[in-house]
Amino acid sequence: MPEPRTTQTSPTFVAELSDRVQRTRATIDSAAAAGDDDLAQALLDDLEALVDLAAAQDVALPDTVAYLADRRPGLLVDLTRVGAECATA
Known part of the structure; x- marks a missing residue:
């Protein structure tokens, strides 16, 4: 059984991760709207x-998980590593 984390994820990391996620989602939407399915899939x-990085750092991204689920039917995202006490980006 893994040991509980004793340090919190830094606010700077959470902010940078959140920004990167938002930029990636916007680019996916733009690529899909332009009909560039290959680029959209690569960005997905x-x-x-x-x-996955967010989950490893105990940062919850529920909206992004839902976004991925909408665009990749059948995708299973392991949320068991993310506890209820995790930070939200």
């Missing part, structure tokens, strides 16, 4: 990696 991979 990037967004999924950001969600």
Whole structure:
């Protein structure tokens, strides 16, 4: 069983992660609107990696998880690593 984290995620990290997520989502939307499905799919991979990074740092991104689920039916995102006490970006 993993040991509980003893340090909190820094506010700077959460802010930077949140900004990166928002920029990536905006670019995905732009690419999809322009019909560039290959770029949109590549950026969805990037967004999924950001969600994984957030989960590893106990940062919840519920809106982004829902966004991914809407765009990738059948995608399973493991939220069990993120506790109820985690920070929200």
